Amino acid sequence: MLLRKRRFLQTSTEQLLSHSSPEAETRDNEESQHVDSGTTRNTELNKRRHSQRVDNLTVSSSKSRTDTKNKSVQCEVCGKTLQDKYNMITHLRVHTDEKPYSCSTCGKRFADLSTFKKHKRIHKGEKPYSCDTCGKTFATSLEVKKHMKSHTGEKPYSCRTCEKRFATSSQVKRHTRIHTGEKQYPCSTSGKRFVERNKLKKHMRIHTDSYERVCTIMSR
Structure with missing residues (x-):
């Protein structure tokens, strides 16, 4: 069943590629420059663009009266509507779990080029967005949008257990561990576990300070 689903998704992607607009093809060519050299899937898809014609994919398209070039495409797997065929190709990777873009610095992989480019800024130290x-x-x-909530005081996320409110969803997740008792941050030295990473860091000072004191005594 899984193999059949993958074949269907592969066929869907190939047809979308074979009928994509010049704009989409330009963006697709840009993507291929960033895919790791060891990835053969992109090459195979390019070869099949002009050699295969598949008729078993029904694409739901709606033409705009003002601009006939803009077409919305519906995913046959989950029903989600995408802006164009290029976005559909990227979306299909959600179902196939395909991540062709690999960071050469940390090895983390990504499904789409834009997220991959944003990730690279972490290593380069680039921060082009600023808080007004x-x-x-x-x-x-x-990140700017999340940060702005610290100025506005907006807290749209709430805990389902105690109804305490938070500015970001990640803050809610961390808070929820208090109720569930989940402690996913273990100390590699003592084995003690903590709910939050910053509490683990504070705990680690016990070991590092003790080590430094021993080294000071031994050096006398």
Whole structure:
């Protein structure tokens, strides 16, 4: 069943590629320059663009009266509607779990080129987005939006258990561990576990300070 699903998704991607617009092809060519050299899937898809014609994919398209070039495409797997065929090709990787873009620095992999480029800013130290209120800079626009809530006091996320409110979803997840008792951060030295990473860091000072004191005594 899984193999059949993968074949269907592969066929879907191939047809989308074979009928994609010049704009989409330009973006696809740009993507291929960033895929790791060891990846053969991209090459295989390019070869099949002009050699195969598949008729078993029904694409739902709606033409705009003002601009006939814009077509929305519906995913046959989950029903989600995408802006164009290029976005559909990227979306299909959600179902196939394909991540063709690999970071040469940390090895982390990504499904789409834009997220991959944003990730590389972490290693380069690039922070092109800034807060209009305090001037603090960030690597992505999403980080700026999250940061702005610290100025506005907005807390749209709430805990289902105690109804305490938070500015970001990640803060809610960390808070929820208090109720569940989950302690996913273990100390490699003593084995003691902690709910939050910053509490683990504070705990680690016990071991590092003790080590430094021993070294000071031994050096006398």
